[in-house]
Amino acid sequence: MRSFVRAAELGQLQQAADELGVTQQAVSKRIAALERELDVRLFTRTARGVELTLDGQAFLAHARDVVAGVDRAVAAIRPGSRALRIDVLGLRTAQAVVLHDYWRSHPEITLDVVTLRVNDPRAAAAAVQAGDIDASFRSVTDPAALPRDVRMIRAFDSPTELLVGPRHPLAGARSLTPAQLRGHRIWVPGIAPRSEWADFYDQLATDFDLRIDAAGPHFGDEVLLDILADSADVATLVGSRDRYLWPANHDLRRIPIVRPTLAYPLSLLLPRANPHPGLRAVIDHVASLTPLPAATWRPSWAPAT
Amino acid sequence: MRSFVRAAELGQLQQAADELGVTQQAVSKRIAALERELDVRLFTRTARGVELTLDGQAFLAHARDVVAGVDRAVAAIRPGSRALRIDVLGLRTAQAVVLHDYWRSHPEITLDVVTLRVNDPRAAAAAVQAGDIDASFRSVTDPAALPRDVRMIRAFDSPTELLVGPRHPLAGARSLTPAQLRGHRIWVPGIAPRSEWADFYDQLATDFDLRIDAAGPHFGDEVLLDILADSADVATLVGSRDRYLWPANHDLRRIPIVRPTLAYPLSLLLPRANPHPGLRAVIDHVASLTPLPAATWRPSWAPAT
DNA sequence: GGGAGCCACAACCACTGGTTGTACGTGGGC
DNA sequence: GCCCACGTACAACCAGTGGTTGTGGCTCCC
Numbered sequence: 001m002r003s004f005v006r007a008a009e010l011g012q013l014q015q016a017a018d019e020l021g022v023t024q025q026a027v028s029k030r031i032a033a034l035e036r037e038l039d040v041r042l043f044t045r046t047a048r049g050v051e052l053t054l055d056g057q058a059f060l061a062h063a064r065d066v067v068a069g070v071d072r073a074v075a076a077i078r079p080g081s082r083a084l085r086i087d088v089l090g091l092r093t094a095q096a097v098v099l100h101d102y103w104r105s106h107p108e109i110t111l112d113v114v115t116l117r118v119n120d121p122r123a124a125a126a127a128v129q130a131g132d133i134d135a136s137f138r139s140v141t142d143p144a145a146l147p148r149d150v151r152m153i154r155a156f157d158s159p160t161e162l163l164v165g166p167r168h169p170l171a172g173a174r175s176l177t178p179a180q181l182r183g184h185r186i187w188v189p190g191i192a193p194r195s196e197w198a199d200f201y202d203q204l205a206t207d208f209d210l211r212i213d214a215a216g217p218h219f220g221d222e223v224l225l226d227i228l229a230d231s232a233d234v235a236t237l238v239g240s241r242d243r244y245l246w247p248a249n250h251d252l253r254r255i256p257i258v259r260p261t262l263a264y265p266l267s268l269l270l271p272r273a274n275p276h277p278g279l280r281a282v283i284d285h286v287a288s289l290t291p292l293p294a295a296t297w298r299p300s301w302a303p304a305t
Numbered sequence: 306m307r308s309f310v311r312a313a314e315l316g317q318l319q320q321a322a323d324e325l326g327v328t329q330q331a332v333s334k335r336i337a338a339l340e341r342e343l344d345v346r347l348f349t350r351t352a353r354g355v356e357l358t359l360d361g362q363a364f365l366a367h368a369r370d371v372v373a374g375v376d377r378a379v380a381a382i383r384p385g386s387r388a389l390r391i392d393v394l395g396l397r398t399a400q401a402v403v404l405h406d407y408w409r410s411h412p413e414i415t416l417d418v419v420t421l422r423v424n425d426p427r428a429a430a431a432a433v434q435a436g437d438i439d440a441s442f443r444s445v446t447d448p449a450a451l452p453r454d455v456r457m458i459r460a461f462d463s464p465t466e467l468l469v470g471p472r473h474p475l476a477g478a479r480s481l482t483p484a485q486l487r488g489h490r491i492w493v494p495g496i497a498p499r500s501e502w503a504d505f506y507d508q509l510a511t512d513f514d515l516r517i518d519a520a521g522p523h524f525g526d527e528v529l530l531d532i533l534a535d536s537a538d539v540a541t542l543v544g545s546r547d548r549y550l551w552p553a554n555h556d557l558r559r560i561p562i563v564r565p566t567l568a569y570p571l572s573l574l575l576p577r578a579n580p581h582p583g584l585r586a587v588i589d590h591v592a593s594l595t596p597l598p599a600a601t602w603r604p605s606w607a608p609a610t
Numbered sequence: 611g612g613g614a615g616c617c618a619c620a621a622c623c624a625c626t627g628g629t630t631g632t633a634c635g636t637g638g639g640c
Numbered sequence: 641g642c643c644c645a646c647g648t649a650c651a652a653c654c655a656g657t658g659g660t661t662g663t664g665g666c667t668c669c670c
Binding site for chain 3: 327328330331334335338350351352353
Binding site for chain 1: 615616617618619
């Protein structure tokens with residue numbers, strides 16, 4: 001495809017061959033192989049070179065795309081100077097959604113979103129330190145656990161919403177205050193003990209006298225959503241930017257929580273020295289997200305702005 | 306790359322190999338070759354399959370992109386059921402710009418813009434008839450020259466603007482009426498005799514008593530723009546949607562022509578029977594472009610709406 | 611009419627990319 | 641705790657791909 005693109009641009013197999021460092025015959029055979037495989041003629045051969053056929057013109061745009069895609073793929077992992085790589089907790093989390101939005105409005109920058117398969121934020125900090133990732137959307141609740149050459153900055157706040165099924169007594173509310181959640185069972189399964197999330201829910205339960213049940217393993221989002229849809233007394237908390245896939249017939253309700261808004265503070269771990277040059281723009285973008293109202297509750301370990 | 310993508314999705318080389326119709330060893334060698342070439346490990350091997358490394362995760366998104374690109378490239382020219390293919394006069398013309406805008410807002414549809422290397426609209430009509438292209442943005446001024454199974458419909462009108470250099474006496478105008486052009490030399494080089502454009506300028510010159518000089522070959526846009534920039538008495542006409550590349554220091558002015566607006570009618574040649582299914586949406590889109598004011602002049606051969 | 615320039619075909623050969631056969635490591639079942 | 645099942649990697653082998661050099665044919669231009 002590279003040979004085809006260059007030949008089409010130069011109008012000569014000969015020149016393309018010179019550029020590519022092979023013989024004219026090799027390029028001729030490459031094009032012929034492509035034409036045989038696709039079962040169309042891509043060029044009309046003339047005495048002074050080649051000219052694209054209609055099929056060739058149509059193919060060229062896509063071939064350019066493929067070649068550029070291959071280059072991007074290689075750039076994404078080139079040892080030394082690779083593309084910006086940011087770790088998120090999961091692909092449907094607010095972090096990933098925000099990154100995806102950013103990428104959609106700036107498609108020219110190459111940004112790779114990956115997920116470390118570990119829960120421990122200290123492992124993420126170590127990966128940042130080692131240069132395996134350029135930044136990580138994780139929070140280290142104990143500042144002492146942070147390596148010296150990794151720093152944690154405030155990224156953005158993710159407001160919390162209540163997710164309930166249609167039979168839940170709070171299902172009809174347009175919005176809720178934390179006080180109104182008192183007495184209702186809130187179930188957030190799959191929270192690793194002593195993780196940042198466990199800490200968040202602990203403080204939340206204490207500060208507002210809530211009943212947050214973080215026990216039990218997580219059998220997958222589908223199971224949780226199924227249970228919520230059927231139950232008249234189980235609710236859970238989700239971030240307003242989290243994207244869940246749920247069957248339309250579940251009829252689940254997302255209800256904003258206000259006065260105060262409950263903010264889960266998303267932080268960014270990044271190396272103190274020589275951060276990836278593309279990181280600046282991402283930080284600026286997430287910092288520019290619509291700020292939360294003044295009446296916002298945050299856990300004690302939320303980093304300062 | 307296909308093997309890599311499938312293996313990553315399935316988490317097993319074995320299964321990917323089964324799907325791809327090759328042995329597990331072949332897939333293993335493909336992945337190994339990829340890893341050797343890229344000089345990174347894409348998978349960590351476990352006893353129950355493979356798992357993506359961070360590099361593998363970053364690579365996967367791009368690999369998917371490449372594979373999809375190859376599929377699109379093949380679809381663009383697949384004999385029989387290929388992607389929608391529309392012929393335009395040139396890639397900077399209003400036609401191409403409009404198509405490009407459409408494609409940008411509907412990136413999911415595959416649309417290939419090509420250019421027949423002939424000037425004769427009857428050749429374009431023949432290409433439509435033969436199925437080499439699905440539609441052509443050309444006008445056949447003589448309806449009798451149209452094959453029976455090709456029809457011409459009104460696509461959209463392209464308003465004309467005057468293009469002049471800074472020293473031209475009309476350079477300061479915010480807008481101009483056709484009457485104000487009277488006496489000024491208007492030079493539109495590169496118009497083939499008896500073409501749709503020649504016809505357009507002939508009628509324009511007659512109806513408004515203008516001096517339109519269509520003689521002389523066209524040495525390329527750069528030459529024309531250079532001449533315009535320097536000259537105090539040469540002007541030319543361009544479509545308001547045409548995209549020209551000109552050096553910023555040329556200081557050329559585009560001046561709308563109004564009362565009446567001078568519309569160049571762009572038509573679409575398409576087969577009378579079994580048009581490409583994707584064509585409908587394109588026709589609807591160009592038909593929805595902002596209509597011109599009531600006071601609009603059109604040549605006599607403009608097809609009815 | 612002849613030469614320059616470009617592409618295609620032929621013959622040849624190294625090496626890629628598939629095959630089969632086998633060894634190794636790990637996790638689950640008995 | 642051992643063994644088997646399962647999945648991956650390595651080895652040997654071989655057909656065919658994809659490169660090379662050499663040559664012929666075509667067209668345009670001088």
